[in-house]
Amino acid sequence: MEYDFREIEKKWRKKWAENKTFSASDDQTKPKYYVLDMFPYPSGAGLHVGHPLGYIASDIFSRYKRLQGYNVLHPMGYDSFGLPAEQYAIQTGQHPEKTTKENIARYRDQLDKIGFSFDWDREVRTSDPNYYKWTQWIFIQLFNSWYNPRTNKAEKIDTLISVFEKEGFSGNGHDILTGDIEKDLLPFSAEDWKNFDEQKKQEVLMNFRLTYLGEAYVNWCPALGTVLANDEVKDGFSERGGHPVERKLMKQWSMRITAYAQRLLDSLDTIDWSESIKEAQRNWIGRSEGASLKFQIQNTKSQTGEFIEVFTTRPDTIFGVSFVTLAPEHELVSQITTAEQKAEVDAYVTKAKNRSERERMADVNTISGVFTGSYVEHPFTGKQIPIWVGDYVLVGYGTGAVMAVPAHDERDYKFAKHFGLPITQVIERPQDFPLPRRGTEGEDGGNLPWTDKEGKLINSDFLNGLDVKAAIKKAIAEIDSRGFGKGQVNYRLRNAVFGRQRYWGEPIPVYYKNGTPYVLNENELPLTLPEVDKYLPTEDGEPPLARANNWKYQNQFDYEHSTMPGWAGSSWYFLRYMDPKNSGEFVSKKKAEYWGQVDLYIGGSEHATGHLLYSRFWNKFLYDLGYISFDEPFKKLINQGMILGNSAYVYVVLPQTQGHIPFTLSAHHGEHEEIIKLEEKFPGAQIAARKVLLIPEDVYHDIKKNGSNKEVDAWFKKQFAEFGDDMIGSYSSGNAIRTAIDVSLPEGDRLKDLNKLRQWHRQYEYAEQLIEGDYVCSREVEKMSKSKYNVQTPDEFVEKFGADTLRLYEMFLGPLEQAKPWDTQGINGVHNFLRRFWRLFHNDKNEFAVTDGEPSKESLKTLHKTIKKIQDDLERFSFNTGVSNFMIATNEFTDQKCNNRSVLCEMLILLSSYAPHIAEELWEKIGEKESITYAAFPKFNPEYLIESSFEYPVSFNGKMRFKIELPLTLNAAEIEKEVMALENTAKYLEGKAPKKVIVVPGKIVNVVM
């Protein structure tokens, strides 16, 4: 019987589903192993061959762990709320639920074809009310909690209330303050607290809740009609859709992730993730140590602030301060600006505030700012220091104000140069350090700004003579003891905006009474998504949920109209898989304890600062509240590399596309009509005009450079000759283009059959070549995308070669973590391997034939060598070398003509995690009754590999020259004697005496001359 993968794969997919072969039991006596893939968003485009790469790797590992006797949890589900379905709904009027369901069905169908061992009974969907009920429940827990810095964990809000009842609140310096709060909270006493009315109390508590409603500058995306979190914005454009994003002050639900900044940073050291992802998170959190420092404002008319607080990482440079800069949005700006400067400052502030994020970014090199007219006093010298406003200072970072030390900071330096402000050097560059390359103005001898933390302090009073590190310490101590400020740690991490002005997301379980937000009771969940007539904002700019009829809490209070962001549901889904049907809890404590951390998490690195940070945050929160027993969700993380498409490009001379008329005609006007007239006169004129000419790359470059090309001119002439002067096609350099064609059309870079191209797309219906023979395409490796016609779907692959070949081939392409191009030419090699493997079990007549009895020594050696390699490869996630080792083993068994039952049985178990269908089929044929899934992984026995002799490579000065086989029983001296006696040795010694002979028994001989 031939290897009929279609029948075999169909058969086993069915059997696995019927028998629920991969169902994870909750039997807690077995050791567990949790393998997770990143939650897919079911997009309308379906899967391409790049998506399953990680799923295949995790599936192989899951199957391997099952063979080792683990109770394996390997679930799959869908992150099914999200923008694309909603955008589609807006365009078509279809309910996003409908399209989402269709997309999920397509995904499921595609996934099923690849033979994954998912436990589908545990599937979750974030848009399912039974699931988002618990997302809402977690939101409520966050709302009812605060972060207590004294215990360093989240607690119920009651403990904060009791602090207020006992201590009141002493203002910004109070040690109970955590994370970022949006606005300064004024101090109050315990007595005050008791006298506050309900609304006031709620307002105060809002500054501490872990999810809270606050006013903040947000990333507003007008095209999407919603705000976005920082990680959803890339270079001033939305990550989804690429629409421009601007800054806007809005009242928003946010998550106080900043409270967890330090813990999120610290516990990175406890998890096994790639260094690059950890670094990305460290940078995103952006911890910096320094000092906060107060500058008294002189001659101020301000009532609330008599000082400007700045944050600096370089308190050592305090004597080099020559001005202070405020962010344009800084609240003190209006208060301190003098009458003379008011007009100028107002104009600047207005302009800066309205500039979009994008403009600001595009414009980083332009220096702008304005003097306020006011001054602060230097805390140590008492000198007058001017206060400026500049948009290089960001309101969201630190205090929104900087002490400018132009001699030792790049931006301060540029600002000072631009406005002619004084520059005081306070650190001497050490002799042995090279001149900085910056500060190119040529002034200051190119010496400034000196920004490295090296050198000795000068012009700095009590800091003189110290080196930078010591000076920082001393300065902080001095600032602290004189009451000018204190040592402080700052984070770049911002609180995460949580509300989205969109329809297709979890409703936020909040209603408003007298303008004050309250969360729903837990027994009122889920708050289901109401029906709306349109998925657009209302006329007065309210989110789509405001369209819902009679959608009010207790029929009178308005619900919150924004919904949760895409990352809400995916921040805890790994917990739900442990207990997906639980209607009383989000996960039972017992099950959470048993399954514990995800042991292996595989997914793309694009989630580095989004999903992977938010999940860690929620996990820590749930841990703090005692619902789960582990502080970090994902123990080991592997980022699979992207599979890139291998696009094919052709160079063509194309029409100026006016309607369907390709070439500009010499006929004066009304081209289309001209053509029709011509067609009557000369049949074939239209076709001639619609021709597309394929040109070689060099001709293309010639046209681009010179505007024309001789051969192409000649071709044009010929094409249109018969139509006379009425119609002469013309072209210019703009008509020569490089354009993608379907990857499947050329073989390698050769386009052998022009007819295939003609049939592929109307545009090429009358395509011709300038030069006879195979057309040479240019190939390029780039991301798969529809517009480049380089997308390959797993479906077509499975149809042609089978799922087992796909699984092996994707692994064989290269290391899991590396990006690699998809090259269809190598498939045959892998497919052939499976056929050769199949043949090991069959005789010449294609009849199933295995022999019993003792296997040969050689076969045992091959087998055990392979067991070791396969296991080692799996343990270090080196799936590509795993496939190679299967090929080597199969080649060896074929040479040995080995068809021994016991040897092949063990090979089947090894192969079953990579190519499960063929393994199951042969396993059944060989006479086994149970699925191979729960067989036992073969035990490696080193005895079979013991050799009596070794072929020693003999090197001269480290260069291998020849080999000699010697018994392994010889010791170093004996080996040296044998080698030195050889004729070959004498030849390479060229009569010289060897200086030294290195012998490593069992490894190598090296002769030093």
Add this chain to the structure above:
RNA sequence: GCCGAAGUGGCGGAAUUGGUAGACGCGCACGACUCAAACUCGUGUUCGAAAGAGUAAGGGUUCGAUUCCCUUCUUCGGUACCA
């Protein structure tokens, strides 16, 4: 700019602790089968006629370096007025 990863035949890649560089596969060439082609099977395939050279380039440590150290270059990914 900063951070991270990587650079090995015509191509994807291997070399696990410093010990035979190029496993395995593709492609290519030749041969067998065939009227012929495809498929399949077999042989060869880093460069060089050879001596020899050779893992981005240069230097270092070592008996010995793809592997460790230093300098430089290139590519990819992330990130950026963060004080």
